[in-house]
Amino acid sequence: MQLQNNRYTLGGVDMLSLIDEFGAPLYVYDAGTIQRQYTRLDTAFQGIQHQIKYACKALTNINVLKVIKDCGAGLDTVSVNELKIGIQAGFQASDIFFTPNNTSFEEVKEAIALGAQLNLDNMPMLEKLGKEFGGSIPVCIRINPHIMAGGNEKISTGHINSKFGISITQLDELEHLVKAHKLDVSGLHMHTGSEIVDTDIFLKGAQILLEAGRRFPSIRFFDFGGGFKVPYQAGDKQTNVEELGEKLSALCHSEMKVRGTSFYACFEPGKYLVSESGFLLTKVNVLKKTPATTFAGIDSGLNHLLRPMFYKAHHDITNVSNPSGERRTYSVAGYICETDNFAWEREGIAEIREGDILAFHNAGAYGIMMASNYNSRPRPAEVLIKNGKAHLIRRRETLEDLLATQIELA
Ligand code: LLP
DSSP: OEEETTEEEETTEEHHHHHHHHOSSEEEEEHHHHHHHHHHHHHHTTTSOEEEEEEGGGOOOHHHHHHHHHHTOEEEESSHHHHHHHHHTTOOGGGEEEOOSSOOHHHHHHHHHHTOEEEEOOHHHHHHHHHHHTTSSOEEEEEEOOOOOSSSGGGBOSSTTOSSSEEGGGHHHHHHHHHHTTOOEEEEEOOOBSSBOOHHHHHHHHHHHHHHHTTOTTOOEEEOOOOBOOOSSTTOOOOOHHHHHHHHHHHHHHHHHHHTSOOEEEEOOSHHHHTTTEEEEEEEEEEEEOSSOEEEEESOOTTTOOHHHHHOOOOOEEETTOTTSOEEEEEEEOSSSSOOEEEEEEEEEEOOOTTOEEEESSOSSSSGGGOOOGGGOOOOEEEEEETTEEEEEEOOOOHHHHHTTOOOOO
């Protein structure tokens, strides 16, 4: 988002003109930002042969997937529907990981039939795979390295109490199972959390994974997951991907010497690729002064952007309608019948007037994807800005959409 001649633009398009054309509230994504992020990550890991598998749970709009595909990435999916959406966007199934957790074996078999690469994280499922398919279906195995990484406990997934992965302490049992069923272990995987700032923690997990891999000679790759942090506000820490890339490459190359064979690395960024590309544009319905604060009440809420309420996440807010307005302090709240405050006593927002458009930053990842129809509110439309033009990529929902799956009894 840039300020040019006192107007905010995104990818060369005037942001207020988007509201005139598509209405509010509106999710907007800039393809250029996604491409920039991809290139930065790809360059950071140039020291090792690698594949970037976009964790598409962050944002699965088919048009966004096509932008990412054109960058050269594959996909990481967690449900058969994500897998099918990926195939519809033009990805080869063989470039798509299927990384489910606690899904049924029927769903795993569907993913096999579609041709995805399996990434399983529990032994009963591996046993079923072995019994039915022997070693004919290559399988990557998710390991839980027992490290605490990530921005907050809700998004930490590699610690001892986490439901994800096979514990690093159960490797003997796992090795036994693999041998008994002659499983073809194509790779080992970890994903220890989202918003991992500390490269040393990441490297510690990687070291554990590489050492575990010594038990499995058939390995062709190690998948180090995602979780690279982007800044959510000025001065916010971010993962130094260049430093990580350099150190991780060195670690992998020395492991190749130990193994006596080479392997490639995989990464599964979600937020890193799409978080900063997205904005949620909302309209101010009400300005209300109370003894405690001044509320700006907007035409959106936890039904459209859950992260502030669910993770206490900070999202920067810009008053797109009043770029040169005097900076003031506001609490910004949604229209849902719950306490859906996006920000409490946030300083430095340009003076807000009724009808102004507020933009929430970092809304590309886990924004629309975690949206709901709570309070029977439709979900917003989505727009992609590409090559200087705005394209509608999802229409706004209607009351008819909300009722479409209901069955009214006679
Ligand atoms: N790989 C696996 C297996 C994952 O489970 C995830 C995210 C990723 C990759 C991508 O992580 P990322 O690079 O986006 O941090 N809804 C939360 C984040 C949940 C992440 C779930 N798994 C949020 O809005 O902060």
